[in-house]
Amino acid sequence: MKIEYPTRSESVSEGHPDKMADHIPATGPDNSLTPHPSYLVIQTSNGAYSNFPIAFVPSDRVESEKGKLTIVLQKPYKDKKLTESAREIVAELASKLAEQKGLSMCVVFGERDCVYCEPDGSMKESDTLPSEDMGSKEGYLVLKGISLANTGKYQEAIACYNRALEIKPRFIEAWDRKGRSLFELGRYKEALVCTDKLLEIDVNDDNVWFNRGFTLAKMGKPQEAIACYDRALEVNPRFVEAWKEKGRSLMALDRNEEAIPCLDNAIEISPRDAEAWHMKGLFLRKPQERLACYDRALEINPRDAEAWRMKGLFLAALGRFQEAIVCFKRFVECAPPQAASAIKHVEEITHDLEELIQSKKER
Numbered sequence: 001m002k003i004e005y006p007t008r009s010e011s012v013s014e015g016h017p018d019k020m021a022d023h024i025p026a027t028g029p030d031n032s033l034t035p036h037p038s039y040l041v042i043q044t045s046n047g048a049y050s051n052f053p054i055a056f057v058p059s060d061r062v063e064s065e066k067g068k069l070t071i072v073l074q075k076p077y078k079d080k081k082l083t084e085s086a087r088e089i090v091a092e093l094a095s096k097l098a099e100q101k102g103l104s105m106c107v108v109f110g111e112r113d114c115v116y117c118e119p120d121g122s123m124k125e126s127d128t129l130p131s132e133d134m135g136s137k138e139g140y141l142v143l144k145g146i147s148l149a150n151t152g153k154y155q156e157a158i159a160c161y162n163r164a165l166e167i168k169p170r171f172i173e174a175w176d177r178k179g180r181s182l183f184e185l186g187r188y189k190e191a192l193v194c195t196d197k198l199l200e201i202d203v204n205d206d207n208v209w210f211n212r213g214f215t216l217a218k219m220g221k222p223q224e225a226i227a228c229y230d231r232a233l234e235v236n237p238r239f240v241e242a243w244k245e246k247g248r249s250l251m252a253l254d255r256n257e258e259a260i261p262c263l264d265n266a267i268e269i270s271p272r273d274a275e276a277w278h279m280k281g282l283f284l285r286k287p288q289e290r291l292a293c294y295d296r297a298l299e300i301n302p303r304d305a306e307a308w309r310m311k312g313l314f315l316a317a318l319g320r321f322q323e324a325i326v327c328f329k330r331f332v333e334c335a336p337p338q339a340a341s342a343i344k345h346v347e348e349i350t351h352d353l354e355e356l357i358q359s360k361k362e363r
Contacts (some may be wrong), residue, residue, distance in 0.1 A: 009197045055059055138164035142174050145181075154181040170201055179211065188219045206235040210242050213249075222249035240270045244279060256283045274301035290314060305334040311344060328353075 075083065145160030161178035164171055179194030195212040197204060213228030230245040240272055247262035263280040266273060274297040281293030294311035297304050312327030328350045335343050 021057045051135070084134055087314045138167040138171055138174065141167075142171070142177060145174075145177055149177065149181050149184070154185050157237070170273040172198060172201060173202075176208075176211075179215075183211075183215060183218075188215050191215050204235050206232040206239055209235070210239065213242070214245060217245065217249050217252070222252040238269050240266045240273060240276070242264050243269070244273075244276055247279060247283075250283065259283050272300050274298070274304045276309065278304060278307035281307075281310065281314075286319060287314075305331050305336070305339065308334060309342065312346070312349075316349070316353065321357055324356075 079325070088183055139189035141160045141164040145157040145164070148154075148160065149157040158181050161174045161181070164174040165178070168174070175194045175197045179191045179198070182188075182191040182194065192212060192215055195208050195215065198208040199212075199298055201209070209228045209232035213225040213232065216222075216228060217225040226249045229242045229249070232242040233246070236242070243262045243266040247259040247266070250256070250259035250262065260280065260283045263276055263283065266276040267280065271274065276298035277293050277300065281290045284290040284293060291311065291314065294307050294314070297307040298311070301307075308327045308331040312324045312331060315321075315327060328346045331346055332343055332350075
């Protein structure tokens with residue numbers, strides 16, 4: 001099976017996705033991606049690689065270039081990520097290309113902004129941009145592994161990554177993805193081996209240092225985790241998640257006074273980070289300041305389940321039971337299904353508080 005390229009640059013206008021079928025490439029000999037041709041990789045022009053490049057141009061400037069599809073869109077990017085309208089256009093195009101070629105899909109959007117689009121149309125978010133190797137045989141093995149991991153088949157995914165690493169032992173994406181799957185399986189020591197391999201390749205990769213720290217924190221080693229977060233922050237001082245997780249590890253060591261500046265740094269970099277606000281609330285001693293942080297988090301994200309839970313627990317500790325019950329009910333509404341044990345615990349607390357309030361009324 002061949003993945004065909006357009007022989008000339010075509011143009012798809014914003015607002016006319018129904019026209020896309022007219023712009024699917026029909027001819028062009030390229031057989032370089034045949035080892036496992038079940039995935040089609042589409043990459044926008046500011047990314048690292050592609051086997052079907054797409055360029056976005058403003059509506060008043062259309063350029064023609066052989067072998068590239070041009071989509072006319074005035075503002076396709078926001079903060080280096082594709083806008084929803086741009087995503088819809090690329091996903092629509094990918095669906096039609098895949099249907100024509102009988103392929104499953106892996107659609108990659110933009111720089112460090114990846115969405116893997118499966119054959120059923122569902123999309124899986126990722127924060128890692130696949131490397132140029134993804135067009136090779138080992139690359140297809142990694143893509144297959146990603147697809148398996150997205151459905152929770154981590155063991156099968158690891159087998160794919162291992163096969164890719166047999167072909168190319170220094171394949172960054174394979175080590176990264178293998179580490180993620182091992183982490184999901186709770187095999188933290190093995191996940192650390194993957195981060196070690198990645199740091200051998202690039203000792204200044206802030207994301208790898210962060211992942212290593214996060215894994216160590218899960219293993220109950222907050223001091224070692226902090227050292228990794230510090231390395232990540234040396235490379236990237238504006239790494240919000242590293243500041244937050246460093247604060248969390250400091251809290252685990254009862255070093256709350258040191259944790260507060262970490263959260264302040266995270267908030268300074270990202271003022272609308274609800275998690276940073278509700279985490280800061282944990283460290284503050286004055287009730288009004290603490291509640292103000294929870295309220296700020298909920299103002300930013302009214303569905304921040306953890307902020308509702310923490311605010312409820314704090315209000316209950318203050319004896320403000322009725323207000324706490326309201327928070328706990330909002331937590332139950334907003335909490336994800338995987339938080340089943342936390343939901344059950346909060347429901348039990350709510351029940352106890354309601355009985356306490358009722359008994360006081362009956363006295």
